[in-house]
Amino acid sequence: MSTLPTPSTPSVTAPDAAVRTVLITGTSSGIGLAAAIAAARAGWRTVATLRDTGRADALRKAAAEEGVTLDIRQLDVVDEESVAAAVNGVIADYGRLDAVVNNAGAGHVGTLELESVADVREVMEVNFFGVLNVSKAALPHLRATGGRLITVTSVGGVIGQPFNEAYCAAKFAVEGYMESLAPVAGAVGVDVSVIEPGAVATEFVNNIGLDIEARIAAAGPYADALRHYVERTVGQFLDGAQTPAGAAEAVMEALTADRPAFRIQTSQWAREFTGTKLADQDGSAVVGMTGTWVS
Structure with a gap:
């Protein structure tokens, strides 16, 4: 019978070992930046x-304005060598890692007939496998400190959304993986949580890089549905989006609560929205709701 290898437990001794250390990915803007400052x-x-550390100007400016110190480092979640170098560097410099916040990710709008399977794989690589790369590298060190593994997913990790098939699939995968990992990690002293934001100001329009009119013009038989979806979704982001700082409060809850919940929504809207799915045993409520977004 084969046995699982026993990973070594790193030392957590250091001159300033009492200071808790958190590593956060994707901090150039949005929730990641706000969570780092918080x-x-x-x-x-x-x-x-x-x-890309060349995009750290906003992060540095926010830190200066708040009067806080950040250790800004390069980490590409899809590059295992980059991940290992970042995590090992933290241990070498500080002797411990108490928490990781997996925040890095990429938005995506598309539908199966209009994009390649390679496009879908790329979305999965960043939003799912990138999370696994960082989590795997960090877990031995989190075991050593009884630490926390926190991942920012999305309400799209609970409810599948039109023209977001690949993005939601990746977030569904993250939620399923972390929900399965949580009791296993808990058995060795690591708390696992997922954070579920809804619309957060600037993310949809600015970070996806979507040329709306060009995409609609190229959508063929899906053009009308895509236009309805975009009008509804852009309106939601412009009118009701949460601030990144508001969403980061949920990250801090997972980071500091005595017994953090596994699933934490960032707003009352997000709680009500995900609640639709969690109470919808036959799927009709969700499909009926999202169907109105494209017609």
């Missing part, structure tokens, strides 16, 4: 990582 303000040694 964690530093709360007294955490905060390692704020991003794929």
Whole structure:
């Protein structure tokens, strides 16, 4: 009978070992930036990582305005060597890792007939396998400190949304993986939580890089449905989007609560929206609701 290898437990001794250390991915903007500032303000040694450190100006400016110190480092979640270098660097410099916030990800709008399977794989690589890369590298160190593994997913990880098939599939995968991992990690002292934001200001329009009119013009038989979807969704982001700082409060809840919940929504709207799915045993309520978005 085969046995699982026993990973080594890293040392957590260091001159300043009592200071809690958190590593956050995807901190150039949005929730990641806000969470990094909030964690530093709360007294955490905060390692704020991003794929391109040339995009760290907003992060540095926010830290200066708040009077907090961040350790800004490069980390590309889809590059295992980059992930290992970042995590190992934190341990080498600080001797411990108490929490990880998987925030890095990429939005995507499309539908199966109009895009390639390779496009879908790319979305999964960033939003799902990137989370696994960071979590796997961090877990031995989180075991050593009785730490926390926190992942920002989406309400799209609970309710599938039109023209978001690939994005929602990746977020569904993250939710399923972490829900399955939670009791296993808990058995070795690591708390696992997922954070479920709804619309957050600037993310949809600015981060997806979607040329709306060009995409609709190229949508063929899906053009009308896509236009309805875009009008509804852009309106939601412009009129009712939550601030990144508001969403980051849920990250801090997972980071600091004595017994953090597994699933934490970032707003009352997100709680009500995900509640539709969690109470919908035959799926008719969700499909009926999202059907109105495209007609």
